[in-house]
Amino acid sequence: MRLNLKQIAFLFVTPLLFAQIQEEVNPPANIRSVIFEGPTGDQFPVVQLNEFIYLEFDDTTASEQDYYYKIIHCDYDWSPSQLLKSQYLTGVDNQRIIDYQNSYTTLQPYSNYRLTIPNDNVRLKVSGNYMLEIYNSSYELQFSRRFVVFKDTVKVGAVVKRSRNFEFLNEKQVVQFTINSGNFRLVNPKKEVKVAIIQNYYWPTALYDIKPQFTLGNQLVYKYDQETSFYGGNEFLNFDTKDLRAPSAVISHIELDDIYQHYLFADRFRSVREYTYFPDINGDFVVRTLQGDDESREAEYTNLHFSLPYSKELNLDDVYVFGKFNNYAFTDENKMTYNEENGMMETAIKLKQGFYNYKYVIKKEEGEVDYNTISGSFHFTENTYLILVYYRNFGEIHDSIIGVGSTNSRDISN
Numbered sequence: 001m002r003l004n005l006k007q008i009a010f011l012f013v014t015p016l017l018f019a020q021i022q023e024e025v026n027p028p029a030n031i032r033s034v035i036f037e038g039p040t041g042d043q044f045p046v047v048q049l050n051e052f053i054y055l056e057f058d059d060t061t062a063s064e065q066d067y068y069y070k071i072i073h074c075d076y077d078w079s080p081s082q083l084l085k086s087q088y089l090t091g092v093d094n095q096r097i098i099d100y101q102n103s104y105t106t107l108q109p110y111s112n113y114r115l116t117i118p119n120d121n122v123r124l125k126v127s128g129n130y131m132l133e134i135y136n137s138s139y140e141l142q143f144s145r146r147f148v149v150f151k152d153t154v155k156v157g158a159v160v161k162r163s164r165n166f167e168f169l170n171e172k173q174v175v176q177f178t179i180n181s182g183n184f185r186l187v188n189p190k191k192e193v194k195v196a197i198i199q200n201y202y203w204p205t206a207l208y209d210i211k212p213q214f215t216l217g218n219q220l221v222y223k224y225d226q227e228t229s230f231y232g233g234n235e236f237l238n239f240d241t242k243d244l245r246a247p248s249a250v251i252s253h254i255e256l257d258d259i260y261q262h263y264l265f266a267d268r269f270r271s272v273r274e275y276t277y278f279p280d281i282n283g284d285f286v287v288r289t290l291q292g293d294d295e296s297r298e299a300e301y302t303n304l305h306f307s308l309p310y311s312k313e314l315n316l317d318d319v320y321v322f323g324k325f326n327n328y329a330f331t332d333e334n335k336m337t338y339n340e341e342n343g344m345m346e347t348a349i350k351l352k353q354g355f356y357n358y359k360y361v362i363k364k365e366e367g368e369v370d371y372n373t374i375s376g377s378f379h380f381t382e383n384t385y386l387i388l389v390y391y392r393n394f395g396e397i398h399d400s401i402i403g404v405g406s407t408n409s410r411d412i413s414n
Contacts, residue, residue, distance in 0.1 A: 020079065021077065021079050022072060022074050022131045022144070022146075023078075024143075024144050024145060024146055024203075025133075025141055025142075025143050025144045026143055026326065026327050026329040026331070027134075027142050027143035028142065030060050030061045031057055031058070031059055031060075031143060032057070032058050032110075032301070032350070032351075033056075033057060033058045033287060033351075033352040034055075034056075034145070035055070035056040035057070036055050036056075036132070036145045036147070037053070038051060038053050038054070038147070039052065042201060042284070043201065043284050043324055044146070044147065044386075045147035046147070046148050046150065046386065047147070047148075047149055047150075048149065048152060049124060049125075049126075049149055049151065050123070050124075052116055052118070053116070053117050053132075054115070055069075055113075055114070055115040055116075055117075055134075056112065056113065056114050056115075056296065057113055057143075058103075058110040058113070058352065059110060059111045059113065060301070061110075061111075062102060062103065062109035062110050062111050063111070064100065064102070065111070065136060066096055066137040067096070067097045067113060067134055067135065067136060068094055068095060068096050068134070068136075068137075068139075069093060069094070069095060069097060069132060069133065070093050070094050070132075070133040070134075071088075071093045071117075071122065071130060071131070071132055072133065073128055073130055073398065074128065074129040074130065074131055075128070075129065075398060075399045076129070076194050076196070076208075076390045076392075077208075078146070081128065081397070081398040082397040082398060083126070083397065083398050088126045088128075088398075089122055089124065089125060090123040090124075091122040091123060092121060092122060093122050095121045095122070097115050097134075099113065099114040099115065099116075100112060101297055102297070103297050104292070104294070104298050105292075106297075107258065107259045107260070107300055107301070108300065112296045114296070117132075126400060127149045127151045127402070128148070128149060128390075128398060128399055128401055129146065129148055129399070129401075130146070130147050130148065131144050131145070131146055131147075132144060132145050132147060145327075148388060148401055149401065150388070150401040150402070150403065151400065151402055151403075153184050153391075153402040153403055154181050154402050155179070155180040155182065155403065155405075156179055156180075156387050156403050156404065157178050157180070158176065158177035158178075158385065158387055158405045158406070159175075159176055160173050160174065160175055160176075160383075160385065160407055160408070160409040161174045161176055161225075161413060162174070162379050162412060162414050163225060163226075163229055163379070164225045165226060165229075168229070169379070170378065171231055171377040171378065172229045172230065172231055172377075173229065173230055173231075173232045173381075173383065173412060174224070174228055174229045174230075175197055175228045175229075175230070175407065176223045176224070176228065177222050177387055178219050178221050179195075179212070179220040179222075179403065180218060180219050181218045181219070181220070182218060184402070186218075186220075187394075189215065189220055190212065192391055192392060192394075193220065193390065193391055194208070194209070194389075194392075194399070195208075195210055195387060195389055195390065196208050196388045196390070197228060197385060197386070197388075198386045198388070199230045199385055200282040200384055201282075201384075201386065202283070204369075205230065207228060207230075210222060210224070210227055210228060230383070230385075231371065231372055231377045232377050232379045232381040232383065233359075233371060233377050233381050233383070234270055234271075234275070234359070234372075234375040234376045234378060235276075235278055235279075235280045235382065236280040236281075236282065236283050236357035236358060236359050237250075237267060237358055237359055238250070238281075238355065238357050239251060239262075239264055239355075239356055239358075240354070240355045240356075241262055241302055241304070241351070241354065242288045242289055242290050242354060243290045243291075244260050244290075244291055244300055244302070244353065245260075250264055250265055251263065251264055252264065252265045259301055259302055259303060259350075261302065261348075262302050262304050262305065263305045264304065264305060266307040266308065266344060267306070267307070267360065268309065269309075269311060270374070270376045271372065271373060271374060271375060271376035273376070275376070275378040275381070277380065277382070280357050280382070281355075281357050282357065282382075282383065282384055283322075283323050283324045283357045283358075283359075284323075284324045285323065285354055285356040286354050286355045287299055287352050287353065287354040288353065288354045288355060289353040289354070291353070299352050299353040299354065301350050301351065301353075302350070302351065303349070303350055304349050304350075304351050304356075305346070305347075305348045306346065306347055306348070306349070306358075307344040307345065307346045308336065308345045308346075308360055308374070309344055310338055310343050310344065310345055313373055314345070314362065317362045317363065317364050318335055318336075318362065318363045318364075319335070319336040319345050319360055319362055319374070320334050320335055320336065320361055320362075320363060321336065322334070322360065324357070325349070325351055325358070326349075330363055333347070333349055333350075334347060334349055335347060359374070359375045361375075362374065379412065381409065382408065382409055382410045383408070383409045384406065384409075385406060385407050385409070386405075387405040387407075389401065389404070389405075390402070
């Protein structure tokens with residue numbers, strides 16, 4: 001069979017046109033407490049080459065199943081890059097996770113799995129976006145998580161400002177930053193350089209495709225207002241179950257069935273109240289227990305009971321308990337239901353002992369997520385912002401990350 005030039009071109013171009021964007025896949029109900037972090041302890045690894053990343057998760061079937069990991073290099077838009085595995089990995093992935101132990105003296109049995117990269121089997125060779133995928137023994141994808149690897153080639157300086165738009169003066173925060181290339185030569189920065197800005201490591205609201213406003217010597221300057229603004233939101237609510245049997249300022253009472261039941265005091269709408277500062281960990285969670293020395297194997301699972309008064313602002317839309325505890329997923333477990341007897345929206349979520357952040361969000365019928373109707377949005381809110389600087393030189397076939405910057409809104413200014 002003979003192919004003409006157009007047919008040959010189509011064969012090469014088609015995979016590029018239909019390259020699938022890599023979205024994070026959340027695990028089935030038996031896999032819980034997924035912890036994925038780098039050296040800083042934040043649950044989104046941002047590491048340099050040869051720095052370690054750590055994955056930990058529990059399987060509540062406690063059957064010592066085999067799990068395997070796979071690493072995918074991605075471009076700026078999170079589509080798989082054109083690099084071969086041998087071009088971004090030293091060694092081989094698709095290896096079994098061999099570090100696992102069963103829980104010890106817990107009411108809910110589980111197997112705890114741990115993975116460190118780099119390890120004896122695989123190391124990363126290039127910077128950029130990566131996706132870590134976990135498969136079971138039937139090679140069915142169980143879950144995946146994003147992480148980034150960077151080279152510290154350019155310097156990024158950033159600040160957070162109040163919005164200059166009077167309509168959002170008290171609600172939004174604006175990220176302004178500069179990229180100092182130093183001795184690194186940028187020929188055409190508007191085409192070679194791309195940036196992503198992420199609030200609290202939450203990718204669905206990240207900002208992309210922002211060009212430098214102007215250049216000043218070897219600096220790329222991004223002093224926008226609306227283009228680099230985020231809603232400030234509100235501080236996350238929190239609870240701590242490290243002591244199984246002790247009520248607290250937020251835990252009203254505790255019961256014991258097959259596992260412990262922790263009932264939180266009813267929360268309330270904060271959008272109609274003045275902003276109040278109290279420290280949080282920006283949606284994250286930390287597993288810890290007073291009932292043992294090894295929280296990975298000895299921490300209990302408990303059912304956390306949440307409640308929120310129904311209000312007409314909710315209409316008939318779905319309300320979810322929202323946090324890093326399940327990677328901000330919208331599932332049946334963290335979806336609230338209306339209790340006609342007491343007029344409350346309620347749900348119960350099985351969580352490992354520890355300190356957790358959470359808030360309430362609304363998911364509308366068309367899929368839009370409303371983050372602020374229940375919690376409110378304030379420019380005072382403390383948020384962390386991450387700025388990733390991507391680079392692709394002429395002729396290269398992948399996007400690398402040449403710099404990382406971060407800033408915090410606690411130092412917000414006018």
